Structure formats: structure tokens, C-alpha cells
Amino acid sequence: MNEQPNTFDPASLASDYLGEAATLLAHDDPFPGGAVVPPIYQTSLFTFANYADMADTFAGRRKQPIYSRGDNPTVMEFEARVAALEGAEAARGFSSGMAAISATVLAFVGAGERMVAVRNCYGDAYRLFERLFPRLHIKVDYVDGADPDAVAAALPGAKLLYLESPTSMMFELQDLEHLTRLAKEQGIVTTIDNSWATPVFQKPISHGVDLVLHSASKYLSGHSDTVAGVVAGSAAHIKHINEQTYSQLGGKLSPFEGWLLLRGLRTLPLRLPHHMKSGLVIAERLKAHGKVERVNHPAYSNHPGKKTLAGYAGLFSFEVTEDVDIPAFVDALKYFRIGVSWGGHESLVVPAKASLEQTPGINSMARFGVSPRTIRFNVGLENVEDLWADIAQAFDKSKK
Ligand SMILES: *Cc1c(COP(=O)(O)O)cnc(C)c1O
Numbered sequence: 001m002n003e004q005p006n007t008f009d010p011a012s013l014a015s016d017y018l019g020e021a022a023t024l025l026a027h028d029d030p031f032p033g034g035a036v037v038p039p040i041y042q043t044s045l046f047t048f049a050n051y052a053d054m055a056d057t058f059a060g061r062r063k064q065p066i067y068s069r070g071d072n073p074t075v076m077e078f079e080a081r082v083a084a085l086e087g088a089e090a091a092r093g094f095s096s097g098m099a100a101i102s103a104t105v106l107a108f109v110g111a112g113e114r115m116v117a118v119r120n121c122y123g124d125a126y127r128l129f130e131r132l133f134p135r136l137h138i139k140v141d142y143v144d145g146a147d148p149d150a151v152a153a154a155l156p157g158a159k160l161l162y163l164e165s166p167t168s169m170m171f172e173l174q175d176l177e178h179l180t181r182l183a184k185e186q187g188i189v190t191t192i193d194n195s196w197a198t199p200v201f202q203k204p205i206s207h208g209v210d211l212v213l214h215s216a217s218k219y220l221s222g223h224s225d226t227v228a229g230v231v232a233g234s235a236a237h238i239k240h241i242n243e244q245t246y247s248q249l250g251g252k253l254s255p256f257e258g259w260l261l262l263r264g265l266r267t268l269p270l271r272l273p274h275h276m277k278s279g280l281v282i283a284e285r286l287k288a289h290g291k292v293e294r295v296n297h298p299a300y301s302n303h304p305g306k307k308t309l310a311g312y313a314g315l316f317s318f319e320v321t322e323d324v325d326i327p328a329f330v331d332a333l334k335y336f337r338i339g340v341s342w343g344g345h346e347s348l349v350v351p352a353k354a355s356l357e358q359t360p361g362i363n364s365m366a367r368f369g370v371s372p373r374t375i376r377f378n379v380g381l382e383n384v385e386d387l388w389a390d391i392a393q394a395f396d397k398s399k400k
Contacts, residue, residue: 021085021199021200021268021269022269022270024081024084024085025081025085025265025266025267025268025269026266037262037263038073038074038077038259038262039073039074040074040255040256040258040259041068041072041073041074041255042255042256043068043072043255044067044068045066045067045068046064046065046066046067048064068252068255069247069250069252070247070252072252072253072255072258074255074256074258074259074262075093075252075253075254075255075258077258077262078093078230078253078258078259078261078262078265079091079092079093079230081262081265082199082214082216082220082230082232082265083232085199085200085265086194086199086203086204086205086212086232087199087203087205087206088205088212088232088233088234089233089234089235089238090232090233090234090235090238090239091230091231091232091233091238092230092231092232092238092241092242092246093216093228093229093230093252093253093258093261094228094229094230094231094246094251094252094253095227095228095229095251095252095253095254095257096215096217096227096228096229096251097122097193097195097213097214097215097216097217097218097227097228097229098124098125098128098215098229099229099249099251100213100214100215100229100230100231100251101122101125101128101193101213101229102128102245102249102251103231103241103245103246103249103251104191104211104213104231104241104245105128105160105162105191106244106245106249107240107241107244107245107246108159108160108189108240109138109159109160110136110138110159111136111137111138112137113138113139113158113159114138114139114140114141114157114158114159115129115138115139115140115141115158115159115160115161115162116140116141116142116143116151116154116155116158116160116161116162117129117140117141117142117143117161117162118142118143118144118145118162118163118164118165118167118172118174119142119143119144119145119167119364119367119368120167120168120169120170120172120364120365120368120370121162121164121167121168121193121364122164122168122193122195122215123168123355123358123359123363123364123365125162125164125193126362126363126364127359127362130362131362141154141158142364142368144172145163145164145165145167145172145173145174145179146172146173146174146303146305148175148178148179148182151179151182152182155182155183155186155188156186158186158188159188159189160188160189160190160191161179161180161183161188161189161190161191162191162193163176163179163190163191163192163193163209164192164193164196165192165197165202165305165308166196166197166298166305169296169317169352169355169365169370169374169376170296170317170368170370170374171196171296171297171298171316171317172303173298173301173303173304173305173306173309174305175303175304175305175307176192176204176207176208176209176305176308177207177208177308178304180207180208180209180210181208184208189210189211189237190208190209190210190211191209191210191211191212191213191231192204192209192211192212192213193213193214193215194212194213194214195213195214195215195218195219195220195343196218196219196313196315197309197311197313198214198219198220198268198272198313199212200268200269200272200310200311201272201276201309201310201311201312201313202308202309202310203308204308205232205233207308210233210234210237211231211232211233211237212231212232212233213229213230213231214229214230214231214232215228215229215343216228216229216230216261217229217341217343218341218342218343218344219268219271219272219275219313219343220261220264220265220268220343221260221261221264221343221344222264222265222267222268222271222343222344222345223260223264223344223345224341224343224344224345224346225260226257226260226261226264227257228253228257228258228261229251229253230253271381272311272313273311274314274381275313275314275315275379275380275381276311276312276313276314277384278314278379278380278381278382278384278387279297279312279313279314279315279316279377279379280297280299280312281384281388282377282379282384282387282388282391283295283297283299283300283316283318285388285391286318286391287300289395290321291320291321291323291324291395291398292318292319292320292321293318293319293320293321293373294318294319295316295317295318296316296317296318296319296374297312297316297317297318298312298316299312313343314377314378314379314380315342315343315376315377315378315379316376316377316379317352317374317375317376317377318374318375318377319371319373319374319375320373320375321373322373322400323399323400324373324395324398324399324400325398325399325400326351326353326372326373326375326398327351327353328397328398329375329394329395329397329398330349330351330375330394332393332394332397332398333349333390333391333394334390335347335380335382335386335387335390336348336349336377336387336390336391336394337349338350341378342376342378343378344378344380345380345381346378346380346381346382347377347378347379347380347382347387348377348378348380349375349376349377349378350375350376350378351374351375351376352365352370352371352372352373352374352375352376353372353373356370356372
């Protein structure tokens with residue numbers, strides 16, 4: 001069993017970062033007609049009053065949206081909000097987290113070039129790197145991101161360092177300040193998938209990361225009702241993505257989904273502390289449970305990567321003992337429904353045992369030794385005692 005103490009006190013939630021996010025998300029300048037919510041600009045194109053306006057807009061002398069595959073005012077509201085939250089100069093919305101990841105990575109790495117990625121990164125990012133990238137002659141080297149020496153050894157000659165802290169399924173941390181310093185010394189662009197922590201709990205740009213990626217389908221949306229993505233960074237980096245991939249690959253965010261995200265974002269700073277507290281309560285009880293061997297939750301890590309986390313999300317994993325019948329445990333759960341994704345209001349469970357059967361041969365979990373006795377929980381907004389009672393009865397029904 002994991003003997004490390006829980007070093008985080010939920011009562012110590014600093015009011016400064018929550019306060020800042022809360023105001024950023026609740027306050028708007030009035031929209032047309034004094035509306036407090038922006039309109040959904042459900043339009044594909046924007047017309048010009050005259051020839052000169054069109055010519056000036058195309059030449060960059062005048063600002064106006066032209067076509068919604070480029071800019072759309074509702075989507076731009078969402079982009080501005082994410083940029084402000086991340087402390088970035090600019091942001092770009094996408095139709096999915098994967099559209100944001102692929103357009104960002106491909107804007108900086110090309111044929112004959114190499115990138116370094118943390119092992120156990122998000123499954124479809126790994127499948128993109130393993131399936132498409134060899135055909136494009138892009139080489140990806142995987143490292144244990146927790147080990148700065150391993151990262152330092154892999155970096156020379158790379159174009160991009162791809163981080164995700166904590167990583168998917170195993171929740172391993174990386175020291176963002178240390179790793180970005182190593183990359184900067186060699187002019188290597190750094191990206192991080194910050195979907196787990198969100199800017200409420202981690203602001204990677206303030207720790208040296210160049211570009212912050214999100215699956216906005218998760219906590220940013222918070223309601224399991226949309227698939228979307230976003231990248232935030234310097235104006236120059238976002239301009240480079242716009243020019244190289246965004247508009248041409250075409251994975252733009254729709255106005256309605258941009259609007260849903262704006263709606264979801266309003267409560268982000270309220271939802272995250274709730275997910276954190278319930279997650280920690282359940283993690284603590286699992287850690288003390290006789291059927292649990294270890295809990296993979298950043299709260300129990302002593303890694304220096306913990307210092308950039310101001311709090312913890314409600315997504316983590318744990319490993320059960322040999323005498324737990326995992327299918328019976330999963331089927332006995334009532335509030336934790338069986339399904340992928342996370343970050344919404346509802347609790348979810350993913351058994352690694354089943355996930356390991358997905359895409360044999362191109363599965364980072366299999367390659368990097370994730371135990372089939374690992375189970376991932378997304379702790380939702382339900383009453384935590386109801387959730388714990390559910391888990392306790394499921395363990396009772398799962399004896400082999
Ligand atoms: C879901 C997820 C993604 C992919 O996002 P989509 O919106 O599903 O394309 C990327 N990274 C992480 C960590 C995720 O959980």
C-alpha cells in the first residue's frame with residue numbers, strides 16, 4: 001500500500017488564483033444590445049460593405065472576420081477567455097483536443113525531423129505519433145518525463161518537447177521549469193497538455209512552457225456535451241499555427257460549441273475545487289482499502305513537478321489486488337458509469353484491462369507497462385458519500 005502522506009490540505013485553497021479566474025470568467029463587457037451573454041454567430045461568412053473594406057481586410061490593414069473556418073466572433077470570445085486564463089497572448093480554438101494537438105505539433109515538426117514526447121501521454125496523441133508520423137518521416141522518442149536526465153539526453157536535435165503533466169492513466173508528473181529550461185537552451189519549442197489541471201490549478205506559461213494544449217471536451221466544458229480543443233501561447237506561436245496548419249487542416253471550432261464552452265467555463269473555478277475535494281476523499285479511502293495496492297494520484301507524489309500544481313483534479317487511477325474480479329467490480333458500480341472521457345459532472349470508470357485491448361501494437365499503456373489491474377476514476381459532482389458507498393459495495397461484489 002502507498003505509505004506517502006497526503007500533503008495537500010483542501011482547506012488551504014488560495015483565494016487569489018480562484019479569485020482571478022472567477023472574475024475573468026464571470027465578468028464581461030456588455031455584448032450588442034447590452035446582452036450579458038454573447039450571441040452565437042451561426043454564420044459561415046461575413047460580408048463587406050464595399051470593395052475597399054474587403055481589400056483592406058485581406059491585406060491585413062483592417063480587422064474583420066472573413067469566413068468561420070478562420071475567425072468567428074463567438075469562437076473568438078472563447079479564445080480570448082482561454083488566453084486570459086492561461087496568461088497567454090493568444091489562443092486558437094479547435095473542433096477537438098486532437099485537432100489542437102495535431103495542428104500544433106505539425107506546425108513545428110516536419111519531415112526528417114524529430115520530437116520528444118513523454119511516455120504514457122494521451123492514447124490518441126500516441127496513436128497519431130505512431131501511425132501517421134512515420135509516414136510523414138517524423139520521428140518521436142518517448143521519455144520518462146519524471147526523469148530530467150532522460151529528457152536532457154533525448155533533446156539534442158529535437159524540434160519539439162511534448163509534455164503532459166500529469167500523464168494519462170499513470171498520472172506521472174514532470175518538472176515544467178526544469179524541462180523547459182533544458183529545451184530553451186537548445187531553441188526547442190515546448191508544449192503541454194494541460195487538460196487535467198486546467199489553468200485554475202496549473203498555469204504552464206508562467207513556468208516557461210511555450211504552448212498549452214487542452215481537450216476542452218473535459219473540464220473546460222465540464223458538462224460532457226461537446227468535443228473541442230484549444231491551444232494558447234505567444235502571439236507569434238499562434239500566428240505560426242494559423243499560417244502553417246489551422247486554416248488549411250480545417251479543424252475549426254463551431255460557433256455553437258464555442259458558446260457552450262463559454263457557458264461551461266463560467267463555473268470552472270467552482271467545479272474544480274469540488275472535483276478535487278471529492279477526489280481526495282475517495283483517493284484517501286482507496287489508499288486505506290485492503291483491496292487496493294496503490295493509488296496513482298499526484299497528491300501522493302514527492303516529485304518536484306508537484307510545485308506547479310495549485311490543486312488536484314478529480315481524475316486518477318488505482319491498482320487493485322489479485323483477488324479483485326475487475327469486470328465484476330466495474331459492473332457492480334452504479335454511480336460510476338463505464339465510459340471514456342472525463343471532466344464532466346458525472347462519475348466514470350475506465351478499467352485498463354479493457355483499454356489494453358484497444359489498438360494492439362499501438363498502445364502506449366501496453367508499451368509502457370501499465371498494469372491491467374489499474375482502474376481509472378473520474379470523480380464527478382455527485383455527493384461523495386454516495387460515491388464511496390457505491391465503491392464499497394462494488395468491492396464486496398467483486399471477490400473472486
Ligand atoms: C480527451 C483527451 C485529449 C483529446 O481530446 P479530444 O477533445 O477528445 O480530441 C487529449 N488529451 C487528454 C489528456 C485527454 O484526456
